[in-house]
């Protein structure tokens with residue numbers, strides 16, 4: 001099967017990045033969100049990223065226009081009627097994702113592969129709301145998408161081998177490196193990363209050190225490019241909380257309990273960089 005037209009659902013930080021790399025690889029991309037202004041915000045981010053590439057001599061102004069020309073706004077999931085692949089990157093919430101997948105299953109043609117960029121929710125459960133579980137797969141991009149090389153490719157219980165192969169090949173055309181992972185809570189990346197971030201939040205909560213000190217220890221001591229609290233702000237504290245809850249519920253092990261301070265920040269609407277305030281404040 002050949003993928004030529006893609007729909008990306010959700011034009012937030014991940015969806016806009018995924019749409020950008022798909023368009024840069026020459027795919028026609030429908031960028032879908034609930035409202036036109038949310039799509040425009042996503043397109044604005046893509047425009048800015050591409051302009052930076054032009055300034056740095058990584059692409060010409062003409063190439064930038066060609067990429068932008070491949071991006072088509074959509075506020076209606078029924079636009080999936082003529083796409084070969086949908087990559088869903090809406091919020092990390094099972095109820096919302098289930099509704100989206102049930103609708104996509106209705107609107108998309110039989111051959112269309114439905115992928116989710118979920119950070120931690122079970123692909124098998126998302127697939128079960130469709131009549132095509134063999135064509136449902138996880139494509140877990142890393143943030144920021146245009147920069148990070150990895151895509152975790154998650155096989156659900158029913159994912160067909162052929163579908164896995166198509167997605168592995170497609171990922172390579174995006175100049176990304178696919179890594180195969182089975183469907184367990186948090187997959188590999190977030191099963192290892194998120195408990196570390198949660199522990200850093202506990203360290204702050206218990207007054208072991210200041211936020212700056214915690215980040216400094218992990219940067220200078222462990223050679224991490226950014227500290228765990230800064231990283232949590234970049235990921236989004238709501239997303240971090242969803243992932244910890246998924247690990248906690250999925251494994252039934254209290255070692256994954258989310259830190260009360262993380263819950264408090266999310267309840268306050270301090271979601272990190274995207275809302276201007278998380279552990280740190282942003283312009």
Ligand SMILES: NC(=O)c1ccc[n+]([C@@H]2O[C@H](COP(=O)([O-])OP(=O)(O)OC[C@H]3O[C@@H](n4cnc5c(N)ncnc54)[C@H](O)[C@@H]3O)[C@@H](O)[C@H]2O)c1
Nearest residue numbers: 010011012013014015033034089090091092118119143235
């Ligand atoms: N932030 C990260 O670092 C990161 C990394 C990898 C994967 N993810 C996953 O990617 C997904 C998106 O995360 P994000 O950080 O881009 O979130 P975000 O909040 O920036 O964007 C989510 C977008 O989805 C839209 N949306 C919500 N419901 C929708 C619907 N029914 N139909 C269409 N659009 C809808 C919202 O309007 C918003 O624009 C989540 O599943 C998250 O777990 C996030």
